[in-house]
Amino acid sequence: MSTIPDWHLAGDWFDICSCDIPCPCEFAQAPTNNACQGMLAWHIRAGHFGTVRLNDLNLLALGAFEGNLWAGEAKFVMGMFIDERADEKQRQALQTIFSGQAGGWPASFAANIGELRGIEFVPIRFEVANDLASWRAEIPDKVVGRAEALTGPTTPPGQRVQTLNPPGSEVGPGQVATWGRSTEVRTEGFGFQWTGESRSSKHIPFDWSGPAPT
Helix, strand or coil: CCCCCCCCEEEEEEECCCCCCCCCCHHHCCCCHHEEEEEEEEEEEEEECCEEECCCCEEEEEEEEEEEECCCCCCCEEEEEEEEECCCCHHHHHHHHHHHCCCCCCHHHCCCCCEEEEEEEECCEEECCCCCCEEEEEEEECCCEEEHHHCCCCCCCCCCCCECCCCCCCCCCCCCCEEEEEEEEEEEECCEEECCCCCEEEEEEEEEECCCCC
């Protein structure tokens, strides 16, 4: 796509990673034990790329890195899964946006990817509870990621443990991170294989537009 049209994506993102709770990366620090691996999942509630509608599509990435990503010490090694329900135009649009070619926040994030091991088109299930009590994503025979909202003895009933304006937000500035704990995670693909329980997870909404940087 030689000409980038106006585009906008808004939806839900979460990750589950190997870091202790809370993930230091969200505070722009080095990950636990200086190395991180895990999964990142996106659900587009509403979006378009020019006239191409992108509503209700999902993406999921597996990745790993060593060092402080935010200090320029590290680069992601990553593989990307894209919702198989996307038609050819939608697939092209999503790849253009998430590769950083369309500008906006994804361009800043893509600058941290040192190696992209591949892209596969697969069925992806994505769910977030309306009250943010839990979130999950699944790719049959490849990925299961489930998390529940973090709570504790001084957390008011029904309230969420949240961080405003986290300095290391993977979806860009000015958001609210809701902290969680993994209940199940199994990842396999692009050379990554990892399982974990009671590891760091966080949900953050995203709202991006382009092609101008935001």
